[in-house]
Amino acid sequence: MKQVMGMLGALVALALIGGCWFISQRNGLIALDEDVNKAWSDVDTQLQRRNDLIPNLVSTVKGYASHEEGVFTGIADARSKLAGATSPKEKAEADAALTAGLGRLLAIAENYPELKANENFIRLQDELSGTENRIAVARKRYNEIVKRYNMSIRQFPGSFFAGTLGLTTREYFEPPQGHDAVVNAPKVNFD
Secondary structure, three states, rough: OOOHHHHHHHHHHHHHHHHHHHHHHHHHHHHHHHHHHHHEEEEEEHHHHHHHHHHHHHHHHHHHOOOOOOHHHHHHHHHHHHHHOOHHHHHHHHHHHHHHHHHHHHHHOOOOHHHHHHHHHHHHHHHHHHHHHHHHHHHHHHHHHHHHHHHHOOOOHHHHHHHOOOOOOOOOOOOOOOOOHHHOOOOOOOO
């Protein structure tokens, strides 16, 4: 009888340990999924911040270079695409187009010394520069969390739970041209 009680106690303890392990694994994957969602929200917030700064920058430059309508139209189109993008790939493509347009806009500013000295323009450039840094940090954090999440749902034991929770791999937020686009990004001079 003592032996049976001991075995029963061991089975109960094993079941409790297994249940705790199961709950821990499942909750860990759910927490990682939420971390990815939060990190993406941070990226999206910074992209939106930049998107909101651009009309002020464009209108400031327009006052000095109204004949550059093609650049202004291109930026407006890129902003619209960024606002309508939903996936990391779509956001990255729209972001690349917007970055290229901003580079052209700031290159125009180089031709107008009085614009470069305009206090509003200088302030907007500083805000834009800070936002670009925030975007880079948010993108890096997002990609790190996505990597950890993707590894967790593809490796055992996470792969065991991922299907039952409906978790699938997430895409990274990368420029459409890949690493070369970041390394060879257009130079923007704020001097």
